[in-house]
Amino acid sequence: MLAKGGCPKSMLSIKDALEAVEGKWKLLILFALSxxxxxxxxxxxxxxxxxxxxxxxxxxxxxxxxxxxxxxFDTFPPTVEYSITEHGLSLEKVIDELHFWGLKHRKQVIGK
Structure with a gap:
């Protein structure tokens, strides 16, 4: 259920969250690194x-x-590796819910 009303603290926390994962790529990158x-x-x-x-x-x-x-890594040429942090892993439920919502959305809007 969505939080009711326009509580300023809730708005601020949602704004902070959206700024951290805004755009169409960040969640996909996190999913790839998961x-x-x-x-x-x-x-x-x-x-x-x-x-x-x-x-x-x-x-x-x-x-x-x-x-x-x-x-x-200290190799020649240098090797650079990216990994998800514990903080990044805390988005797992958000990504799962977006996945399930996306499936329903696709079915409703696109019909597939």
Missing amino acids: ASPKRFKQISKEVGGITDKTLSKELKNLEANELIKREV
């Missing part, structure tokens, strides 16, 4: 349609919000 850590090109391949420039920007934003971590 199974295991990945390198940049692996993420790019799994999240089809995202440009390298956009992926780079989104990864930086997710890292700034402590939803993912970036680890650089």
Whole structure:
């Protein structure tokens, strides 16, 4: 059930949450990382349609919000790997609910 009324504290917390995961890519990136850590090109391949420039920007934003971590390994050339944090994993229920809602939405609107 949706919270009733326009409680300013509720509005602020929803705004903060939306800013952390806004856009069409961030939740998809988090979903891709939820199974295991990945390198940049692996993420790019799994999240089809995202440009390298956009992926780079989104990864930086997710890292700034402590939803993912970036680890650089001392190899030649350097290996960079991204993984989801505990804070990022706390979005699991949100992502699951969006998945189920998306299935219902697709069926209702598109009929598939």
